[in-house]
Amino acid sequence: MSEITLRNVSKIYGSDDAAVNNINLDIKDGEFMVLLGPSGCGKSTTLRMIAGLESITAGDIFIDGKLINDIDPAERDLAIVFQNYALYPHMNVAANLAFGLKLRKVPKDQIESRILKTANTLGISELLTRRPRELSGGQQQRVALGRAMVREPVAFLFDEPLSNLDAKLRATMRTELVKLHNDLGTTIIHVTHDQVEAMTMGDRICIMRKGIIEQVGKPLEVYRNPANIFVAGFLASPPMNLIEGSFEQEGDSLKIEVSGITLTIPAHFANAYGNVHSRKDVILGIRPEDIYTDSNDGRYTCMETQVVAVEALGPETIMVVKLPGGKEISARLDRSFRAPIGSALKLYADIERMHLFDPETEKAIVAR
């Protein structure tokens, strides 16, 4: 149980640009925090600084209000699960679990009971006498998790622990980890580049890019209100369609022209945007799931498009279409929907759910 706080934390390797650049993050007691971002965004480096495996170039890290910058990793009482598990290959599973407890001089009978308890929880009781190389990837993963759990650390650090598993096992482990977190209530920091993991597992997501934090928030909050173009384009698959356009003032109504289509911004909406200049450039964001094949009694805005590609995924059909101005966007449609490639297609956008971004600052223009 612990609170982890990062204050103006930076990591600079040699003369390179900062791998982590002056980040601030408050992870609450018992929270499942996901650090999400593309490779090289600094999420793993951040985790390793918390663990003590990387030195901190600048800033402070606190656990429960205690400064830990100069505390040896062995003394931080954190547990980490690595991507490739890093089990001790020369020890059997039981010895792997016992290693940390022995170092902490836990009494022998207690070590045994804790190993058994952990092994039962994770369903690895039959594997206790096996060596890591005799285990499948999924089993190794459980053992690595067990090694972390058995010590009852103040917080768990997960460094992409699911990315070496096959898709089916990964989905199972996702739910199991969430269940485990609910049972244990221990603070977890989970690093991943997989946005499905982030959406489904995290209490909150911290999205990073190039060493800085782009947005922190609850998964659905971040999905509904991306703070900038990067977050909008990173979360969900297929991601939000981002189309360059410009504002047009026509009498009382504010319109946006994007790729050969003119969209009228709803009146109550237009007010919220305040006094935007006519001709001002803007980036319109609309999620593929906010595009439909019917107009919902005229409430949605019609777009004349041409079909470029059809991805029938089974549960849904992803349609890639070209707007009159040439811009390609994707739409998430009903699984039964089909249209020949090259054919003309009328699609309807729920303009109420659009997002607008400033092309210069890349930030969302209005947070609704």
Add this chain to the structure above:
Amino acid sequence: MHKGLLKRLLPHVVLLVFSSAILFPILWMLRVALTNKMNAYQIPPVWGNPNFNNFIEIFADNSFMGYFVNSLSIAIGTTLIALPLAAAMAYSFARYNTGGLPLRLAVLSSQMLPPVILVLPLFSLFLKASLLNTQTGMIIAHITISLPFLAWLLVAFFEGDIVIIEQAARIDGATRLQAFLRITMPIMAPGLLAAGLLSFILSWNEFLFALILSGPQTNTLPVGLSSYQSHRGVDIALLSAAAICAILPVFILLPLMKKHLIKGLSLGAIK
């Protein structure tokens, strides 16, 4: 169909030619060593009763036993000193990046020079330090060959997956020393063993340094063999027996080393 067969056969034919080129002299040597002195020179070969008389004779001969013991003690001495030093050096390179790339290259560069360039200054140094014709001198000389080579080999081991495993141990609560002794060392054991065997073989086979720096009391097997003479002059059968004895340790150790070298490199890796 025919093309496929040819494609599969061709590599084997090529390999057969090359391996017989290497194996033939050794097999011939074995034949000579096992025959008596009369038949040794016969061409076409005469297959008399094979026997071990030549081997018995050379081991009864003091000078050969001397070479053998010299080689053994120098090779073991070299390995016992070079291996821990190389391990420490490699660990320091791998974990602390000691000296950076320049030092690593400097270590390797000593291996790039022709040995004959190193042996002459070594000779004059040993002359001043009275190390010529001593086992200590020979061990020092062989360490200069082994150490850089072993360090280079072991750096690769220390930089592998073991880094993460060591970190896991550190997070588990181990101090640096505990992680090194209880995790790194046991996992590295096959790699260290392979490196040790390699060091032994390097020293055992080394000729040039031994030729220049050793003397009558410290001649190693390669030097001894090159001038092996019995009281009746050069005896090809005895010489063959001696040569077989000289290469035997290498024949025994090489497969062992190969096994551990691969194990050392792949241990700790995800299968």
